[in-house]
Amino acid sequence: MKCAREFRDRAITDALLEELFMIVDRPLRIMEVCGTHTVSIFRHGLRSLVPKQLELISGPGCPVCVTPAGHVDAFVQAARKKDVLVATFGDLIRVPGSDGSLAEARSEGATVEVVYSPMDALTLARKYPDKIVFFPAVGFETTAPTIAATILEARRLGIENFCIFAGCKVMPPPLVALMSDPQLNVDGLLCPGHVSAIIGADAYRPLAEKYHLSCAVAGFEPADIAAGLVSLSRQVLEGRAKVENCYTRVVTAAGNSRARELMETVFVREDTLWRGLGLISGSGLGLRKEFEQFDAVNKLQLDLKPVPEPKGCKCGEILQGHLLPPDCPLYGRTCTPMQPIGPCMVSSEGTCAAYYRFSGHK
C-alpha cells in the first residue's frame, strides 16, 4: 500500500488544491459518478478543502442503491424458500425491499451467508449439496467479470445446486440517460476508476463528444480525486470536452478486454430497471440462453413485481443529482442508517449514508 500512501501525501494534495483555487473562478458543478468516490471525498474531508464555487454532486454509481426494490423482494423470496442458502455480498444484507430485507429473513430462520467473492458462493454450493445456493448478482463492470467466471466454473464442474439473480448493470448507458435530461446541469463528470479499468477510458468519448461534457477518469485516493477535479475544472473553463485519464496506473484507453470477453460469453445486454432512474435500454446484463440453468428466477420460481418507491423517498432525484440528501423529507428523520428507508441510506457507498456519516447534516 506504499502506493496508496503517496496518493494521500499532504504535500501533493496541497499543490493540487492550490492549483484548483487558481483555476476555478466561477461556479462549477461536477458529478462524481461512483459511490466509492463519494465516500472517499467525504472520508478525506475534500469537500472542506475545495473552492466554494466548485459544487460536487453524487451520481448513480452505487450498485446497491440502483437495485430496484422489486429485485430485493425477489432476493428475500429466495431466502425464505426451504433448502435455499443465500450467499451475498455484505452490502445487500440490510437493503429493504417492500417486504423486509435479507437480514430480516435471516432473523426469521433463512440461511444467509456473507461472501467476499462469487467464487465463495460456488464453494458453498459444493459444501452443501442438499441446498440450492443462490447468489444475488448486483454490481457494475467491476463485479460482472468475476460473476461470469463463476458461472463458467459452475458449468465446467457440473454444479447444479447454484444459481444467480442476474442483476448486474453496465455504466455508460445511465450516464447517457442522465445527460439527456435537460434539467440536469452538470459541467463535468468524474468517471469511476474501477469500472474504467474494465471498460477503458475511451468508453466515455461518445458521451464527451455528444453532450460536450468534460470527463476525467480518476482513482480513489485524495490526490487522484484532486487531480481529476483540476483536469475537469481546467477543461470546463477552457471550453474543452475531452476524456482525460488521471488514473493511468490502473486504467488504459482500451480497458481489460479479457474481462469484457468473459462478460460477453456469459451475459447479454438487456433493458433493465434502475431504481430512481427507470428503465434504461441496454443497461443490464442478463444470462445468455446457454446459461439459463443458472437463472434463479426460473430455478426458484421467483415472482418479479414492480414495487413503488417508499412514500416521500427522494432517492431517485438524489441519484440523478437533482437533490441533495438533506432536501429529502425523510432524511435523518425517519430514514437513518439504523432504519434505512431508501437504498441511498443503506449502502455504505450510498450518497445519503455518506452525508449522514460524514457531513453533520442531520
Added chain:
Amino acid sequence: MTQIKKAEKITLDHGSGGLASQNLISDLFLKYLDNPLLHDLEDCAILPAQKQKSRLAMSTDSYVVDPIIFPGGNIGELAVNGTINDLAMRGAVPLGLSLGLIIEEGFELAKLEIIIASIADCCTKAGVDIITGDTKVVPRGKADKLFINTTGIGRVDEHINISGKNARPGDAIILSGTLADHGITIMTNRAGLQVSGDLHSDTMALHHLVQALLAENSAAVHVLRDPTRGGLATTLCEIAQASGISINLSEPDIPVRPVVGAACELIGLDPLYLANEGKCILICDENAATDLLACMRSTEAGKQAACIGRVVDGPAGRVSLTTSIGGTRLIEPLSGEPLPRIC
C-alpha cells in the same frame, strides 16, 4: 489424573454434574487453573474483606467470537483480558474472575484444553485467578462450539474517579497503541481471506498499564475506555455524549499498522470502527499529557501509544477528524455490524 485423548469429544454427560463432570473439572480445569479459592470447589468463592474506604468494582462480559481460535489468541484469552480490561477502565485492581462455559455437545476436548491452558496462561501473566466457575453442555446445534462468560471483581481506591463523564475541554486524548488489529484479524479470518503480512489479534490485559498511569498521576486521569466493538469512533462518540463535550482527532497521529490499513482498504472497512482487545483510550489533563504518554510508553502494553486528539468546547457528542490531507469530517457512531462493500 487421566490424560486427555486427542479424539475425545464433549458429551452431554460432561455437563450432567455427575462423574463425567467431576472428571472434566479435575482432569482439565483444576489441572490448569488450580488456586486455593477454586481448589475446594465450593458453591462460591469467599474473598478477604477489603481495606476501609476502598470500593468494589464488578463487571461481566460474554464471549461468542467466531472463529474461537484465531491468529494472536483465542476466545479464552479474550474472556480473561476483556473482563480485566473492563475493571481496569474504572481504575480497579482486579481481585478475581469467574469463568462460565457453555459448550456445544461434540466439541473437541483437545481444543477445550488449548483454550483452558491459555486462560491459565493469561491469568498467570495478569496475576489474577479464576476463583469460581461453571460448565454447561448443550445439545449439538443449541450453541456454536463454545461460549464463555467471565465476571470480574476489583478494588478501586477511594480517591480514584475515572468515568466516561469526566472529559473536559482542553484534555488530551491518548491511544495506547495501534488500531483495529483484532477486528481486521477476525474479519479476514472469517472471510477466509489470505492477506500477506502479519495480522494478529492484540488481545492483552491493560490493568498494569492503568496502575502505572494511576501511580504517575491519578488526579489527571479523567477517562479510560477500551475501544472494543464499535471501535475508536463509536467509543469516542459515547464519551463525547456522556461528558457533554466535542472531540477533535488528528488522522495522521492515529497509529495503524500498514498491513492492517491495507487489509481494511481491501475489504472496505474503516479501522476507526473495528474492534480492539488490548488498547485503551486515555483522556487526561493536558498539563499531565506528556508525562502520562511517557509513562504509558514505558509499559509493555503501551509502547506505541500516541496523542491522537483533543477535547474541545462544542456541541455534546460531536466528534470530528482532521484528515491526513488537512480536511475535516465528522465521525459517527457505528450504526450496525460493519459490512464489507461490493466493489
